[in-house]
Amino acid sequence: MPASFAADLCGYRGGNPNTSDSSKPESVALGRLLFSNMGVPDDAPAVKIDHIWSHSMVEDLNDRLAATAPHLVVDRERAAHDFEQYAHMKALQQLAEDNSVEVTMALETLRQHLTLGGVDTRTLELTEVLGNAIELTESRRRPLLELLGDESLPKLDISVHRPWVSAAEKPHLIAGLSLKWSLRTDRLQDPRTHGAKMAALRRGRMPHFAAVTMEPRPYFLARLGQGTGDLDCIYHLHLPALVATVDEFYTGSKSRTRLRDVFHRMVDQRRLRDYDDLVDYLSTL
Known part of the structure; x- marks a missing residue:
């Protein structure tokens, strides 16, 4: 099940989908097909993603976790040293x-x-x-x-924590999420570096750390999520529409079918997961 707010974030900027690299015709075509499968109108305007997305996601996760995990608190833009495992920093x-x-x-x-x-x-x-x-x-x-040295961590785009009973104690971080609406070569390293630092600098249990994206291209999803170990997985805001899009788009040549196979392998191995999987997993922590 996709994120309820996903379609509201999708729109067109200069005639191109706001998930796409406008300099790459294939990226634009793939983005258009994805939006069509999501039911996004052709005249939907692009919105300012970063601000609206993080607020929408915090609100959605807090609402959905209220019934299954009321002990959890979801925040945006929190420093890692606010939490027990990284307070020493x-x-x-x-x-x-x-x-x-x-x-x-x-x-x-x-x-x-x-x-x-x-x-x-x-x-x-x-x-x-x-x-x-x-x-x-x-x-x-x-x-x-x-x-x-002066080791530091960037702020967590989304943090999920369990508060302690005593106000004097730091809350326990159970999950951190890096939000990347779309992926480019220069954006791939940020979540990896963040995840590696969180693993190296923690004192105690490693929080669940993952990237969340709307990127439709299997090539970039694979570069971010295949085998690095810095991320637990990638969550996609609308995986059902993306599966249909990839199956329809990547046909007709060996290079295209190879990308389709890579994509399905990521889904089968749970390196790439649906947004609903994130909600279900958080409720168990």
Whole structure:
């Protein structure tokens, strides 16, 4: 079952489907056929995808999970360090914050106060010792922080978490989703890099991490989802229409039928799944 909001996001920009690469006639033709199978009107205008899609998806998932998994919370644009498994990344960032300016100003204020108060020489000497100790500590701390590096994660387009009973504890991230309306060579690496970093930097259980897309071309779907291990799978917003589109479009030559076979292999291996599969899986977590 497709996402209920999928067709509302589809439209034409300059006469071309907003899933298509307008410089590639085959991509445009495939997009038109997909929209036709989805029932998208030929005069449907293109919308601003990113903003509307993420809000529509959060609303839809929260509504559908309310009955089967009311303990789950779905959000958009959340930082990974907001969650239990990645909270240490925020701690390192806070440790790296440079407060040397504030410390220097406070020490200078202390010196001036002591001087005006007419204190003895020994007190001034101890103040200098304190200042030197602070400078030495900072000179040692900075190289150590640089050796630790500055690993970071981009915000999660969609996050699904389980809140803890105690407000003092970070919520537990159970799923993160990377939204890619369409795919190009330069867009393929983002979800992979994000997934690999989430696996490497976590402390505790790895959240379910997947890409969600409306891309119709088997070639790009395979490049993103076949065998990298950085993603659990790809979810398509309207897989039934895409299956019908691929079966109709990729015929007549060996190269085309090969792409059709690759596509069906991805579906059979569950590397490419329907949006409904996402809802069902989340309800089990």
